[in-house]
Amino acid sequence: MSPAIPSFQMNNGLGIPALGLGTWRSAEGREAEGAVRHALEAGYRLFDSASFYANERSVGRAIRESLVPRSEVFVTTKVWNTDHGYDAALQAFDNSAGRLGLEYVDLYLIHWPVERLRLDTWRALETLNAEGRCRSIGVSNYVVHHLEELLDHSNVVPAVNQIELHPYNYLSRKDTLDLCRDESIVVEAYSPLTKGRRLRDPRLRRIAEAYGKTPAQVLLRWGIQHEFVVIPKSSHPDRIRENADIFDFSLSTEHMEELDSFDEALATAWDPTDRP
Numbered sequence: 001m002s003p004a005i006p007s008f009q010m011n012n013g014l015g016i017p018a019l020g021l022g023t024w025r026s027a028e029g030r031e032a033e034g035a036v037r038h039a040l041e042a043g044y045r046l047f048d049s050a051s052f053y054a055n056e057r058s059v060g061r062a063i064r065e066s067l068v069p070r071s072e073v074f075v076t077t078k079v080w081n082t083d084h085g086y087d088a089a090l091q092a093f094d095n096s097a098g099r100l101g102l103e104y105v106d107l108y109l110i111h112w113p114v115e116r117l118r119l120d121t122w123r124a125l126e127t128l129n130a131e132g133r134c135r136s137i138g139v140s141n142y143v144v145h146h147l148e149e150l151l152d153h154s155n156v157v158p159a160v161n162q163i164e165l166h167p168y169n170y171l172s173r174k175d176t177l178d179l180c181r182d183e184s185i186v187v188e189a190y191s192p193l194t195k196g197r198r199l200r201d202p203r204l205r206r207i208a209e210a211y212g213k214t215p216a217q218v219l220l221r222w223g224i225q226h227e228f229v230v231i232p233k234s235s236h237p238d239r240i241r242e243n244a245d246i247f248d249f250s251l252s253t254e255h256m257e258e259l260d261s262f263d264e265a266l267a268t269a270w271d272p273t274d275r276p
């Protein structure tokens with residue numbers, strides 16, 4: 001049995017599991033439901049969904065039907081780009097909560113920093129937070145100028161910023177990471193496995209061999225040691241277990257520094273840096 005998954009503390013005093021299951025491209029139905037069920041069995045307690053992923057019904061059903069108490073599970077979903085604005089975001093939340101079949105979500109995120117309306121959207125999230133319908137609120141794909149605008153115009157500092165993050169873009173994201181650290185915003189690393197694109201990197205494989213671990217496990221462990229929440233996606237039970245088996249070893253300072261140096265500004269998704 002692997003050691004339990006630890007938690008990090010958010011700036012509102014609540015905990016967030018250090019590792020969770022990503023669900024983008026886990027299709028609604030048997031795939032997404034099975035992935036969540038296997039992950040719960042493997043000890044995962046954080047599940048990352050979004051209205052855009054079109055799988056909230058399956059994610060919610062697997063959680064509701066499990067024997068794990070709701071209070072021990074951390075559910076994230078996100079407001080999509082077409083639902084920005086105060087009223088639209090409130091409605092989008094109701095729709096997501098309805099599809100999940102949950103009275104509250106643990107974390108509600110603005111999925112992308114859509115121009116013009118994002119501050120109105122944030123006010124809706126503040127309302128939902130005050131009503132207790134989202135225990136924590138945060139953002140995704142926010143870089144420095146998006147965060148500074150939000151910090152200048154909001155009452156609640158986001159608890160989380162979910163961004164693409166792995167050794168292959170770490171140094172390029174340093175200004176955003178520094179601001180998050182200064183504001184005690186937890187950074188959640190999406191695509192922490194580079195969507196699989198760098199798992200054959202010989203430098204990464206050499207480090208993995210030194211610990212008897214897989215390249216995927218080294219990428220995830222690197223994130224944890226930087227105190228980033230990591231949310232790898234898989235719908236295969238063996239990989240779901242493999243990705244959680246990262247709490248019985250530590251990367252040395254030298255290997256952490258070597259991994260930090262892999263930066264090549266890799267963006268496997270749309271890069272938010274140039275978005276106004």
Ligand SMILES: NC(=O)c1ccc[n+]([C@@H]2O[C@H](COP(=O)([O-])OP(=O)(O)OC[C@H]3O[C@@H](n4cnc5c(N)ncnc54)[C@H](OP(=O)(O)O)[C@@H]3O)[C@@H](O)[C@H]2O)c1
Nearest residue numbers: 022023024048140190191192193194195216232233234235
């Ligand atoms: N906020 C945003 O804008 C945003 C954007 C992208 C992603 N995300 C979130 O972050 C999550 C993770 O990111 P991601 O899905 O883009 O990519 P990822 O987790 O980096 O990689 C997922 C890919 O790696 C494969 N994989 C998983 N474990 C593996 C292992 N141990 N060995 C080899 N291959 C493995 C998966 O295939 P199998 O499923 O076949 O195992 C899948 O093809 C998403 O699912 C989503 O929840 C958020």
